[in-house]
Amino acid sequence: MVKPKIARTHFVRIFNKINKTLNIKKAEVSLAIVSDSAIKKMNKIYRGIDRPTDVLSFGKASRQAGLDFTPKNYLGEIIISLEQAARQAKAAKQSLPTELERLISHGFLHLLGYDHEQSKRAAQAMAALEEKIVKQK
Numbered sequence: 001m002v003k004p005k006i007a008r009t010h011f012v013r014i015f016n017k018i019n020k021t022l023n024i025k026k027a028e029v030s031l032a033i034v035s036d037s038a039i040k041k042m043n044k045i046y047r048g049i050d051r052p053t054d055v056l057s058f059g060k061a062s063r064q065a066g067l068d069f070t071p072k073n074y075l076g077e078i079i080i081s082l083e084q085a086a087r088q089a090k091a092a093k094q095s096l097p098t099e100l101e102r103l104i105s106h107g108f109l110h111l112l113g114y115d116h117e118q119s120k121r122a123a124q125a126m127a128a129l130e131e132k133i134v135k136q137k
Helices: 010-021 035-045 060-067 082-092 096-111 121-135
Strands: 028-034 056-057 074-081
Touching: 010 096, 010 121, 028 096, 035 056, 035 074, 056 096, 060 082, 074 082, 074 096, 082 096, 096 121
Parallel strands: 028 074
Antiparallel strands: 056 074
């Protein structure tokens, strides 16, 4: 796979859209863009699922388990498979940067406690917020 170049400004823009939509005053997150093989390993270790996924988030629950070595405003980590994001972008007939926006938004919402696996209503609420963030100018 050819690794696309995505400008740093694109990542700044999506985090600004998240901040504006959710009215986040001060927060820090780590963002890692990794390969399918790397995210597959993490998915197996932390979720017991032996396949690649598009995005993983590690936040409050990790800190509650005694792993908190971070500043007060640190929400956690968002990890995205670039290969999976590219496949999803192609399938949805959208740009890779747009798919990355959706995945970053999704991961950020997980760090804030949203859980689409909790119920259909929770999934709808999370999807609506993702859409609001991504569509924001």
